[in-house]
Amino acid sequence: MLSFVVVSLHVRLGVAKSLSSVTNGNISIQRNLEGYVGFANLPNQVYRKSVKRGFEFTLMVVGESGLGKSTLINSLFLTDLYSKDYPGPSQRIKKTVQVEQSKVLIKEGGVQLTLTIVDTPGFGDAVDNSNCWQPVINYIDSKFEDFLNAESRVNRRLMPDNRVHCCLYFIAPSGHGLKPLDIEFMKRLHDKVNVIPLIAKADTLTPEECQLFKKQIMKEIQEHKIKIYEFPDTEDDEDSKLIRKIKEKMPLAVVGSNVVIEVNGRKVRGRQYPWGVAEVENGEHCDFTVLRNMLIRTHMQDLKDVTNNVHYENYRSKKLAAVTCNGVDATKNKGQLTKSPLAQMEEERREHVMKMKKMETEMEQVFEMKVKEKKQKLKDSEAELERRHEQMKKNLEAQYKELEEKRRQFQEEKANWEAQQRILEQQKLDASKTMEKNKKKGKIF
Amino acid sequence: SKMSESVPPEVRPKPAVPAKPSHVAPPSRSALLGYIGIDTIIEQMRKKTMKTGFDFNIMVVGQSGLGKSTLVNTLFKSQVSRRSTNWSRDEKIPKTVEIKSVSHVIEEGGVKMKLTVIDTPGFGDQINNENCWEPISKYINEQYEKFLKEEVNIARKKRIPDTRVHCCLYFISPTGHSLRQLDIEFMKHLSRVVNIIPVIAKSDTLTLDEKTEFKQKVRKELEACGIECYPQKEFDEDMEDKSDNDKIREAMPFAVVGSDKEYQANGKRILGRKTPWGVVEVENPNHCEFSLLRDFMIRSHLQDLKEVTHNIHYETYRAKRLNDNGGLHPISSSGFSSRTFCMDTPCLCE
Numbered sequence: 001m002l003s004f005v006v007v008s009l010h011v012r013l014g015v016a017k018s019l020s021s022v023t024n025g026n027i028s029i030q031r032n033l034e035g036y037v038g039f040a041n042l043p044n045q046v047y048r049k050s051v052k053r054g055f056e057f058t059l060m061v062v063g064e065s066g067l068g069k070s071t072l073i074n075s076l077f078l079t080d081l082y083s084k085d086y087p088g089p090s091q092r093i094k095k096t097v098q099v100e101q102s103k104v105l106i107k108e109g110g111v112q113l114t115l116t117i118v119d120t121p122g123f124g125d126a127v128d129n130s131n132c133w134q135p136v137i138n139y140i141d142s143k144f145e146d147f148l149n150a151e152s153r154v155n156r157r158l159m160p161d162n163r164v165h166c167c168l169y170f171i172a173p174s175g176h177g178l179k180p181l182d183i184e185f186m187k188r189l190h191d192k193v194n195v196i197p198l199i200a201k202a203d204t205l206t207p208e209e210c211q212l213f214k215k216q217i218m219k220e221i222q223e224h225k226i227k228i229y230e231f232p233d234t235e236d237d238e239d240s241k242l243i244r245k246i247k248e249k250m251p252l253a254v255v256g257s258n259v260v261i262e263v264n265g266r267k268v269r270g271r272q273y274p275w276g277v278a279e280v281e282n283g284e285h286c287d288f289t290v291l292r293n294m295l296i297r298t299h300m301q302d303l304k305d306v307t308n309n310v311h312y313e314n315y316r317s318k319k320l321a322a323v324t325c326n327g328v329d330a331t332k333n334k335g336q337l338t339k340s341p342l343a344q345m346e347e348e349r350r351e352h353v354m355k356m357k358k359m360e361t362e363m364e365q366v367f368e369m370k371v372k373e374k375k376q377k378l379k380d381s382e383a384e385l386e387r388r389h390e391q392m393k394k395n396l397e398a399q400y401k402e403l404e405e406k407r408r409q410f411q412e413e414k415a416n417w418e419a420q421q422r423i424l425e426q427q428k429l430d431a432s433k434t435m436e437k438n439k440k441k442g443k444i445f
Numbered sequence: 446s447k448m449s450e451s452v453p454p455e456v457r458p459k460p461a462v463p464a465k466p467s468h469v470a471p472p473s474r475s476a477l478l479g480y481i482g483i484d485t486i487i488e489q490m491r492k493k494t495m496k497t498g499f500d501f502n503i504m505v506v507g508q509s510g511l512g513k514s515t516l517v518n519t520l521f522k523s524q525v526s527r528r529s530t531n532w533s534r535d536e537k538i539p540k541t542v543e544i545k546s547v548s549h550v551i552e553e554g555g556v557k558m559k560l561t562v563i564d565t566p567g568f569g570d571q572i573n574n575e576n577c578w579e580p581i582s583k584y585i586n587e588q589y590e591k592f593l594k595e596e597v598n599i600a601r602k603k604r605i606p607d608t609r610v611h612c613c614l615y616f617i618s619p620t621g622h623s624l625r626q627l628d629i630e631f632m633k634h635l636s637r638v639v640n641i642i643p644v645i646a647k648s649d650t651l652t653l654d655e656k657t658e659f660k661q662k663v664r665k666e667l668e669a670c671g672i673e674c675y676p677q678k679e680f681d682e683d684m685e686d687k688s689d690n691d692k693i694r695e696a697m698p699f700a701v702v703g704s705d706k707e708y709q710a711n712g713k714r715i716l717g718r719k720t721p722w723g724v725v726e727v728e729n730p731n732h733c734e735f736s737l738l739r740d741f742m743i744r745s746h747l748q749d750l751k752e753v754t755h756n757i758h759y760e761t762y763r764a765k766r767l768n769d770n771g772g773l774h775p776i777s778s779s780g781f782s783s784r785t786f787c788m789d790t791p792c793l794c795e
Contacts, residue, residue, distance in 0.1 A: 064620075065620060065622055066618065066619075066620020066621055066622045067620070125625060125626065126626055127573075127574050127575055127626050127627050127630060128572075128573045128574065128575045129572050129573060129574070130572055130573045132572075172510065172618070173510075173647075173650075174508075174509060174510020174511070175510055176509055176510045179509075179570060180570065180571055180572050181572050184572060201650050203649075203650060203720070203722075204619075204647050204649060204650040206718055206719055206720055207720075207721065271652055272652055272653075273649070273652060273653075273722075273723065273725075273732075274653065274729075274731050274732050275720075275722075275723035275724055275725050275726065275732055276720070276722035276723025277722055277723075278720070278722045279722070282721075284721050285721050285722060
């Protein structure tokens with residue numbers, strides 16, 4: 001106990017010394033410690049914490065159907081992600097490009113890895129493959145958006161990282177060069193995700209053909225300025241040698257298999273042909289081991305870092321720039337990203353409120369106008385009705401007069417006729433009287 | 446006479462006059478009184494054919510990188526493909542399907558063959574491959590049209606040059622799963638117009654089990670879509686034909702590997718592909734079915750391919766064309782006939 005206290009005293013003194021030198025000139029001079037402090041234990045602490053938390057890794061596989069993607073995944077992770085009971089997407093015929101993900105929890109040596117495999121069945125299989133990359137881009141962007149939203153939330157306790165860390169693109173082993181579809185896809189995705197091109201079913205090619213093919217592909221990739229995943233430079237000599245070796249072999253030519261075959265007494269994974277066995281883990285047969293080591297054993301963390309620092313940040317700045325520039329005059333400088341999001345939100349709110357007010361007044365105006373119109377219409381129709389009413393009355397009077405006229409005429413005629421009748425009657429009477437008189441006269445004679 | 450000079454010694458024609466009756470009993474009515482020499486007709490035909498030689502036109506269709514040119518070179522054991530004549534490794538994929546044909550005259554055993562290989566670069570290579578079979582269909586019909594024009598001419602050539610496509614090798618990509626949509630569309634549109642022989646390209650990528658499974662799948666799919674490849678069932682002439690062709694139909698599509706490089710194996714030089722795990726022997730039936738394809742196409746069915754093209758596909762085209770003319774056979778001057786033909790088909794402006 002005593003010795004411990006003594007040591008710590010020494011240490012404190014030592015620390016004070018180095019601190020002063022820092023404040024003086026803002027440079028940190030390396031100092032030798034006079035005892036064991038213990039922060040060398042830091043990596044172990046990080047390690048223990050991470051192991052407890054577990055790791056996440058999302059791997060996307062893209063390529064035409066029949067290129068051995070599922071087999072390769074099974075070989076890489078030595079599991080049957082796609083087995084006979086749960087056939088992979090390759091066994092099902094897809095009419096449009098789908099994006100499917102499957103999660104697998106793998107444990108090895110106490111370390112837990114949540115592996116998510118994103119598959120794209122239907123890619124490049126239709127007759128017309130225009131825009132078959134769009135579902136893939138949408139998927140990647142949606143994962144970025146989820147992460148962005150999670151990051152911007154108030155409560156950030158649980159932040160699952162579902163972003164796509166690596167995209168394995170499978171090139172068909174034609175032996176000639178890249179197809180237009182390959183070029184188009186990689187061009188559109190190289191700034192959204194780490195693209196690692198692979199030559200699929202490499203046991204189709206002889207070593208010479210493979211060399212030529214790889215050269216041709218790299219040439220075309222450079223021609224079209226496609227940025228595939230680049231290995232980081234390290235200061236360590238050994239590592240950089242390794243990295244240089246890997247770079248020479250790009251794109252990696254892989255063969256996948258989970259079938260174990262016996263060759264010369266040893267058991268290997270491979271493919272049995274009548275002319276020999278193509279071994280998956282033999283470096284002279286294919287680059288599978290290189291891929292596996294790189295992907296899992298050495299560069300998994302780097303892939304995640306690049307995704308986080310480069311691709312995600314690109315997405316984020318683009319997205320947020322779009323938000324701040326929304327509604328802003330196009331002539332204004334696009335570099336005005338200095339507005340803090342909160343001020344931005346205030347401004348947006350004010351804008352929104354103004355907009356609402358404007359809309360309200362507009363609506364009222366419209367309403368008024370409509371009311372006026374209606375009133376006018378009603379008045380018009382009333383006047384119209386009045387006019388018609390007058391008109392009808394006049395007609396009626398005219399008819400009445402006519403009828404009166406006719407009646408009068410009729411009366412006149414009647415009176416005439418009666419008068420005539422009377423005269424006739426009188427005449428008749430007179431005539432009969434005269435006859436009687438004549439009769440009498442006659443008789444007398 | 447001329448005949449006695451060029452006839453090989455075994456077949457010596459006896460004089461045409463009936464010889465004196467041999468020791469055989471008086472022959473019945475139908476028996477010949479002696480040797481006439483009718484059977485020498487085979488020999489006469491053979492000589493004629495050898496002199497005139499014959500044409501064979503083969504078309505290869507498939508996505509780029511499936512080994513079409515290599516296979517054709519292997520089939521005819523010479524550098525007859527377009528790629529061998531003028532090709533650079535970084536030749537760009539054309540934006541539309543082009544039809545390029547290269548002709549060679551090859552000779553074997555005194556028999557001359559004018560072989561024309563018709564290549565279709567750009568097929569299935571674009572992002573959007575809608576209707577990429579149309580240029581091919583157009584080309585095939587144009588050849589029929591050419592032949593028909595020559596045939597209906599008043600002054601016909603003695604031997605009409607035959608540019609019709611006798612055989613179309615369709616290359617299927619060895620995915621191991623099923624046919625692609627493009628494959629089905631192509632074969633649907635063209636199986637009634639030309640003899641299609643589907644082959645599985647670069648089949649050294651499939652193990653034996655995968656091969657059998659794939660072939661079965663392909664056959665099933667072709668049947669389900671009603672696609673009939675050569676040899677078509679309906680054209681089997683007799684039982685012998687049928688049994689022969691049935692065997693072939695069971696083995697189709699042939700899983701082939703092509704190579705024009707020779708390697709040393711088992712003490713002899715063979716055509717093959719050398720991989721770090723073994724040499725794929727092209728002509729070994731245990732390794733791939735190239736020899737089956739070659740025997741089928743060249744050694745037994747070459748003439749049949751031409752006959753089916755002439756008697757069936759060409760006749761179908763001809764009937765359709767003449768029916769479109771209202772059943773009238775344009776027999777007036779060639780000027781009129783060319784005008785008639787120019788009506789609704791793309792004009793072969795000569």
